Amino acid sequence: MAFPNSLLDFTRIHQSVIYTSHHLALGPVLYCSREGFMKKFVIAISVGVLLVALAIVAVKGSQIMALIKMGESNQMPPTIISATEVVSQEWEQSLKTVGTLEAVQGVVVTADLPGRVTEILFKAGAEVRAGDVLVRQDITSEKAQLRAAEASVALAKSNLDRVDALYNKKVSSKSEFDAADARYKEAVAQADNIRSMIDKKTVKAPFAGRLGIRLINVGRDLGTGDAIVSLQAVDPIYVNFSLPQRDLPKISLGLKVRLTTDAVANKVFHGELTTINPEIDPVTRSVRVQASLDNKDLSLLPGMYAKLDVVLPEANKVLAVPATAISYATYGDSVFVVAQEKDEESGETKQVARQQFVRLGQRLGDFVAIEAGVSEGDTVVSTGVFKVRNGAPVVINNEAQPEFKENPQPADS
Known part of the structure; x- marks a missing residue:
């Protein structure tokens, strides 16, 4: 240990000793005071936080209660x-169903006798009248046969006249007169048959209506029954449909019928019930019914699908x-x-x-x-x-x- 060299150094050493002794004596006291202070500080902070939370809850509760009272007093606008x-x-009562349109008269015109087509006198889709000539076939052979038949008729007529004159004079017998009369009638019948064949080779429209697509050409050899053209009479027009047998007591002839089809948009066709089938279909247990409708503009065609309302007489x-x-x-x-x-x-x-x-x-x-x-x-x-x-x-x-x-x-x- 070094000794002090002067009074000043001794004084400093003395003060250092005193200071050290003081702190060593007060250390435990200061430590105890600091620990108590920290406990009090934590308690104070906790109490403060609790008070702030209670204040917030009180404020929010008062606000919620105010909103509830406001909602009770306010009403939604009308x-x-x-x-x-x-x-x-x-309301009218009706039976709804579907049906199929059918021509009042419809046929496929065919050839009655075989022969070659020499002339076609119609246009596809045209309107024709009953008796209009549609097709002519070759009749040169029949004309020749007719001339021969007419000559036979003339000869038979002359023989009959002679025998008749002799019979009146009591020169000829009754049997000779009958034979001559029979030969004359046979010749006339043969000529008439040839004329009928010639007439049948001129094909005519059996009724008025609209023609369809032409199925033949000039020069074609037609056989018996070969199709020539479709002919349909569609004004008026029929519609066929079925109804369940339970509806049979509700319907009668003359009931009004309304028809619509997607082929003619935004148009209603009117008609009436014309036929009720006298039997029930044993498979479907339904009755077939037919109605007639006006079709002046020819917009309805056979084979079309249509929706129907059969209007019942009593309203509901x-x-x-x-x-x-x-x-x-x-x-x-x-x-x-x-x-x-x-x-x-x-x-x-x-x-x-x-x-x-x-x-x-x-x-x-x-x-x-x-x-x-x-x-x-x-x-x-x-x-x-x-x-x-x-x-x-x-x-x-x-x-x-x-x-x-x-x-x-x-x-x-």
Whole structure:
């Protein structure tokens, strides 16, 4: 250890010793005070955080309660809808089916006798009258045969006249007269047969109608029964269809029939029931029926498929609403009936929509029949059903309501 060299160094050493001794004496005390202070600090911080959390909960709770009170006092604005009254209508009853059109008279013109075609006097698709000549066949051979037959007729007539004169003078016998008369009649019949053959080789239209596609050409050798052209009389025109046997008591001759077909768009043809088959098909248990329709513009053709309505004489009385008033759902179809209700707090009367489940019937145009669930005179929501809720206030505005029809005719755009 080095000794101090002066008084100043001794003083410094003394102070250092005193300082060290002081700290060694106060160290445990200072450590204990610091630990207590930290515990108090943590407790104070926890209490502060708890108080802040309670304050936040109190503020938010008061805000939520205020919003709840505000929601209870406020009301949703009424929904604007269109409404219509449930009315009683008389709808016609009809039997719907499908059928096939058939010409009143239709035939494929054929050759009666074999022969070569020498002349065709018609155009495919033309209208012809009964008796118009369509085709001529070669008749040169028949003409020659006819000249020979006519000569035989003349000879037989001369013989008959001579025998008749002799018989009147009692010179000839009755048997000779009968033989001469028979030969004359045979010659006449032979000539008539040849004339008939010549006439049959001139093919004529058996009735008035429209011709089809030509099936022959000039120079063709026709055989007996070979087809020449189709001829159809289509004004009026028949439609054949079937109805179940359960509908047989409902139909009778003279009932009105409406027909539509996709071949003639946006047009309805009218006719009447003309024939009811006197027997039931044992396989299908249905009865075949035929109706006659006017076809002045010849737009209906044989073989066409058509949809039919057989109009029954008695009308059906129903309660009808527009189809847009129906709310369709898997658990049941419903409508919204507009009712008047009084507000208990304000005392004012307001209109509300009440959901009413219904049983639907048949459809006709834009309307649907209601079999149960509403009464005549009820007001139902006709448009805007999708935005209405049960018990919601509504306001009726029919300015934009569409026109509902029993027989709508949509125009092509």
